[in-house]
Amino acid sequence: MRVIITDSYEQMGFEAAKLVAGQIYLKPNSVLGLTTGSTPLAMYERLLALHKTDGLDFSEVTTFNLDEYIGLSAYNPHSYYYYMQENFFKHININQENIYIPNGMTNDVTAEGIHYEQLIASKGGIDLQVLGIGQNAHIGFNEPDVRFVADTHMVELNEETILANSRFFNNIDEVPRCAISMGIKTIMMANRILLLANGRNKAKAIYKALCGDITPQAPASILQLHRDVVVIIDKEAAEFLS
Numbered sequence: 342m343r344v345i346i347t348d349s350y351e352q353m354g355f356e357a358a359k360l361v362a363g364q365i366y367l368k369p370n371s372v373l374g375l376t377t378g379s380t381p382l383a384m385y386e387r388l389l390a391l392h393k394t395d396g397l398d399f400s401e402v403t404t405f406n407l408d409e410y411i412g413l414s415a416y417n418p419h420s421y422y423y424y425m426q427e428n429f430f431k432h433i434n435i436n437q438e439n440i441y442i443p444n445g446m447t448n449d450v451t452a453e454g455i456h457y458e459q460l461i462a463s464k465g466g467i468d469l470q471v472l473g474i475g476q477n478a479h480i481g482f483n484e485p486d487v488r489f490v491a492d493t494h495m496v497e498l499n500e501e502t503i504l505a506n507s508r509f510f511n512n513i514d515e516v517p518r519c520a521i522s523m524g525i526k527t528i529m530m531a532n533r534i535l536l537l538a539n540g541r542n543k544a545k546a547i548y549k550a551l552c553g554d555i556t557p558q559a560p561a562s563i564l565q566l567h568r569d570v571v572v573i574i575d576k577e578a579a580e581f582l583s
């Protein structure tokens with residue numbers, strides 16, 4: 342595991358963007374696993390800049406997002422599909438047919454999960470998976486639990502996550518209670534994982550992920566078992582690392 346600690350959130354985004362860009366330069370038809378939330382916004386901003394100024398080419402890239410809320414359509418401004426279009430996809434030259442996000446409007450989450458796993462496999466697997474981390478050390482929407490769930494599946498969000506994510510909604514009652522998320526095996530099958538975090542409110546989760554016991558109570562701790570993880574965090578998120 343390689344840990345890079347940056348002075349600022351912006352620098353975290355810049356370092357992350359360089360790593361993603363390097364992946365695409367080396368393999369133009371890379372399969373990227375992507376995440377949403379506040380954390381990766383600086384990375385997306387830098388990637389857009391690299392596309393505009395340096396011609397970083399996404400035309401052959403395929404993307405798979407980690408998760409989506411159940412019950413929100415692609416047109417809902419709170420859906421992760423909408424987030425990805427607004428913050429990233431509509432600004433780059435990615436082929437819209439190469440964008441995959443779990444379908445939050447499915448009537449059959451189990452079938453959607455199986456289909457999503459098959460799609461990832463059919464593209465040869467994920468080359469580089471970008472992750473954020475929850476304050477409870479969740480990755481994707483794999484919440485602390487008594488066991489790790491392997492494949493893409495339905496998740497009931499826990500109270501801490503609902504509260505944390507309510508900042509994106511008008512009020513807490515609007516936050517969906519369920520989501521569909523890649524599982525732990527889906528994430529761990531990626532060739533390389535890039536874990537991002539910023540801010541003091543992520544410091545405990547980062548400590549648990551990097552230094553704590555490997556346990557489903559802190560899902561990100563499983564990353565200690567992956568052979569190629571790069572962690573890019575700002576100094577506030579690194580507060581408890583020695």
Ligand code: F6R
Nearest residue numbers: 376377378379380473474475481
């Ligand atoms: C989002 C996702 C989540 C977030 C995590 C951190 O697609 O899978 O695991 O990465 O909840 O969210 P932020 O960055 O908003 O603190």
